[in-house]
Structures are given as C-alpha cells and as structure tokens.
Amino acid sequence: MPDKTKISKRIIERLSEYRTTLEEIDIHGNRNIYSHDLAKLCGVTAAQVRRDLMNIGFSGSSARGYDVPELLQNVTNFLGFGEERRMVLVGIGHLGRALLDFFVDRNPKLVLCAAFDVNEMRVNRVIHGVRCYPVSVMGEVVAEMQAQMGIITVPESAAQDVASTLVESGVTGLLNFAPVQLRVPSHVFVENLNISTVLEKVAYFAGQSAEKER
Amino acid sequence: MPDKTKISKRIIERLSEYRTTLEEIDIHGNRNIYSHDLAKLCGVTAAQVRRDLMNIGFSGSSARGYDVPELLQNVTNFLGFGEERRMVLVGIGHLGRALLDFFVDRNPKLVLCAAFDVNEMRVNRVIHGVRCYPVSVMGEVVAEMQAQMGIITVPESAAQDVASTLVESGVTGLLNFAPVQLRVPSHVFVENLNISTVLEKVAYFAGQSAEKER
C-alpha cells in the first residue's frame, strides 16, 4: 500500500465508523449499499461518504452503489487491520477493568495482550482473558510482545511516567484517559480522551437547547 | 449574555480544557498567564488561545497576559456552570460503575443526581453517593429532578429506547457510549463516544508512525 496522501484524523474516524457499520450490514447479508444509506446509518452526508471513499481510492457502481464485502475489505485494509495489532493497558482500576471487559471479542485484529498495575493485589492473574503483570516488568513485556499501542488508565500523576516507559519500549500510539497533556517524541501518536471535557461540551449544548426551547 | 453567536463544538472543547487547566493554575496561586503558556499546557497554539478568548469576548493585558481568576470565572460562566446542572446515568454495568466513581467530586456544578438499571440486583441502593433506581421509574424521576443531561452506558440494543425516554422526560443533552446512532429530535444534543472508533484511529496512526520509523 503506497500510502501517499496524508489522511486526516477526521477521515480515519469516519472510516472506522463506516467499517463497523459495514460489518453489520455484511453479516445481515446485504450485498450492496448506496452512499446515501451508509451516510444515514453513520450520521453524515452522502457527499461526505463518497468523498471519503474517493480519498482511499475506492469506487462503486452508479447502479448498485458500493459492493459491501469489497468495501469492507478495502476499508479494513486501509485502516491497517490486514495484520494483527497488539496493545497493552496500564492501570487496572475502575476504568481499566471496564475496558478489559469491553475488548473481549471486539476487533479480532486489535488484540489486548497484557495489562499492568502498580498494585500487587491486581496483578499476576488473568482478567477477561488478559494476563496482568506488575508495572516493574512493563518495559520488558511490552518490548517482547512488540505491542504497538498503549491504553493509559492510571491516575494523572502516573500517566507521564507510564507513557515514557511505553514509548521507550516501542509503543507508537497512545490512548490516554488521564486528564494530562503527555510529552512524547513526535513520532508517537497520542489521543487524549478526556471525559470531563466531553461532558462539559454536552452540558454546554444541552443548556443551549434548553434555552432555545423556551 | 446577549447573543452568543454560534460557537462551534471545537471551541467549546478547548474552552473546557482551558478551564480545567486554569483551575489548577489558580490553585497553584499564579495570578497571570500568557496565551503562549496556556497554549503549551493545553497542547494548542498561542494564536488559537487568543482567538478562542476573543470569541467569548475576554481581554487580557499586553504586559501581564490574562488574569487567571478572572478568566477562569469568565470561561466557567460562558460554559454555563454559573448554575448547577443535573445529569443522570443509565446502565450500571462495567462502564457505568467506573463513571459513577469518576464523577465523585469532579465538577461541583455538574451533578450526577441519579442512576438507573433494568437489573433489579443493581438498584435500590447508593453507589458512590448516587442513588440507583429501576428503569421503570426513570421517566418520572428524571422529570422530577429536572435533569438536563443523560449518560447512556447500556448495551447497544437498549440505547435507543433509553434515549427516547430521557428525551421525553426533558433531557436535552446525551453522552452516548453505545456504538449506535441515536435518533432524537433536533433540539437534543448528542455526543457519541465510540471507544472502538477512537482506538482504531490510534491503531491507524500508530501504524503510520511505526512505518515511518523504519
């Protein structure tokens, strides 16, 4: 895949959503779908769908729309799920455990292969099929497993250290739930998922709506 | 507050982040901050900070930058936290419980006032200070409490029903963790937080980085 054009975060997000939706459609047995219908299912416009698929070089037919299995295959490959990706989770607390449960059977190409915690009570066992280790061996295990991604669910104060260790061990992508700006080398991709921020956004617009209603 | 010209989601997100950061700075006792410094702490550019603050009509001084307490107050008010906002959570499962814990002492103006579940085993008790009710009384309780926002952490199959009930009871903002596109009246603001999508995005860019590294 001679990936040339730089594809934006936004487009990747939508492609991921198309992919999830297409999987369901495919299981349902539908062979074809129009941009318009896929758009509605994903909450975007038809033109957006066509533009996005154009960006990854996929073509449909004017009469039948897009071939579902073929498109699913293409999007999946484009997103890099042709081969297995390994990830680890650090911080087996409230949120960490919810995520351990969540990843069971999610995306077969996105494998959560280990979890770590500083608390000895929470490690040396298997939770939802994932082996849990003490943080002391984190660098070693991550490097050995060649994990590419790390999910950070430790308290704010520990997040930077965890991130640095992960990066040193070869991780190039981080999903960070701690409300802190991580400092990492520029080749590492960081996505911060700050639930407080998201909620405050909802609060703001919920307020706007309530105001308008009156 | 005469007319808030339409402020975009993106700006609100950043304002929320500024707010959190400013709170810490304020507690630390710093009286002033430059756009440049706030920008660095929040991972954006200085011009962006200045533009955003201009959008909410806040001014600093050329010599001392922005007055921290005053700015914090302004942003907080702008986001609508002058008065208390009530929210409810539906689905006291793995994720729901993590969130119940998370909201303890977060934002004093954003109060999680009730939680609901269909499973009788999980209700009629108090978890992390939040009273848990059976879904059967949800509409009633939500209306009575005048909750404005709902957090949906039920399985995909139940999400639409839950959303509809909440909206009927007066909720105007939803934070939806179920991977499904909710259909709601146009005056209701919905934010979908699909963790699979976020992770797939991280996977994509982690792959890009790893490729480049070679």
Place this chain on the structure above:
DNA sequence: GTAACGCTGTGAATTTTTTCACAGTAAGAC
C-alpha cells in the same frame, strides 16, 4: 523622560473541511 521589549487583539491570508451541483453511467421499463 524615552527606548526597547514582548505581549495582546485582530484583520487578512491560508489551509482544511464540507457541500454543491452536475456530467457520466449503468440498469430497468417498455
């Protein structure tokens, strides 16, 4: 005093993202 500095506020330029709108096309009706 006044000069030098480094900041903010902001028009304007630039870049990015989204939408429009329509030519081209394939299928089905008859």
Place this chain on the structure above:
DNA sequence: GTCTTACTGTGAAAAAATTCACAGCGTTAC
C-alpha cells in the same frame, strides 16, 4: 433499441478553522 431514473465521481464553490503577521500598548530598564 431508446427513455427514464437514480446513482457515483469529482471539479469547483463555500464554509469553517487555523495561522500569520503586525499595530498598538503597558511595563521595565536605564
């Protein structure tokens, strides 16, 4: 066959978001 229809692919336009770049100003140095 030809007509009708409804789709895709895509330049071009529009809109939105971001960055540039600099005038103007308060503070400090001397």
